Amino acid sequence: MRTAFSTLGEILNHGFDTVIDVRSPAEFAEDHIPGAINLPSLSNDERARVGTIYVQETPFKARKIGAALVARNVASYLDGPLKDMDGGWRPLVYCWRGGQRSGSFASILTQIGWRAKVVEGGYQSYRNLVYGALYEDALPHRLILLDGNTGTAKTDILHRLKTLGVQVLDLEGLANHRGSLLGGMDGGQPAQKGFETALACALAQLDPARPVIVEAESSKVGARIVPPSLWTAMKDAPRIEIEAPLDARAQYLANAYADVSANSEALAGKLEYLRRHRGRLVDDWKALLETGAFKDLARALIEEHYDPTYRSGRSRNGAEVLQRFETGALDEQARVQLAEQIAAWVKSVS
Secondary structure (H helix, E strand, O other): OEEOOOOHHHHHOOOOOEEEEOOOHHHHHHOOOOOOEEOOOOOHHHHHHHHHHHHHOOHHHHHHHHHHHHHHHHHHHHOOOOOOOOOOOOEEEEOOOOOHHHHHHHHHHHHHOOOOEEEOOHHHHHHHHHHHHHHHOOOOOEEEEEEEOOOOOHHHHHHHHHHOOOOEEOHHHHHOEOOOOOOEOOOOOOOHHHHHHHHHHHHHOOOOOOEEEEEOOOOEEOOEEOOHHHHHHHHHOOEEEEEOOHHHHHHHHHHHOHHHHOOHHHHHHHHHOOHHHHOOHHHHHHHHHHOOOHHHHHHHHHHHHHHHHHHHHHHHHOOOEEEEEEOOOOOHHHHHHHHHHHHHHHHHHO
């Protein structure tokens, strides 16, 4: 009734109809096998209660109470989300370590007649595969960093490159963050483990024989840490750079961050984080914000904070620049043309 997976590719291409994570909702929210649905054998409160009984009273009593709770919960799923599954349905079930929770759940499904299997080692075995790929093994992919000063529309260009058939790795999308102090996005960031799962799965879908374009980032995207194997590869990777005039960059930044500037109070609070680096300049920036001069604010932030920071970082890494792409504007048409130029170049070096 158990099945083992020895590689990340194997578990991502498992071949089962449905993957069921029977851990608690809190465990599931932190991270889970991609595509899994959460049908908890025990709720958060039930899991805590059974754990307390196990420690403070006896394991036997805890197992007996836990079994009764699991049976009731599975019964509710049979009358609910599983009621329309036909006799040929093949579910893959896992819990934390592939023990009692998944075993009990799968046993009931098997008795009904479904060909249920349990992941040997549970979530932990999956997590070990993700960890190995991102923390222990060298990354096999050929990375090229997409670089350029702040406001050169790198993320927008990255998305356009993907539609043009170029392999890309969208770190900001995976981390749900725009990669700067002002870069928070709706929904917040995934947990670190969830970010790593998304990252490992994205890498597993990319062809190591073809270049992969990655936006130049720091070792953190928001609060999420870029794992060692990827960060090492990024530091060693050559890069291509986008160059654009300051005025075009300021206008693009003002447009791209319109949602941020719409909440002037929150933005003012974020600007305060820069005071220890930029001192009284923060007062000038907040004055521009108060008058609604968002393009002027973007220009000031670029000139007085982001460009100096970028120059400092670039002087330290010294990575090879393979190609520079210049554009006089960053409006929609200019970005379309820029993406097409970069895509053609990437395909020419493939």
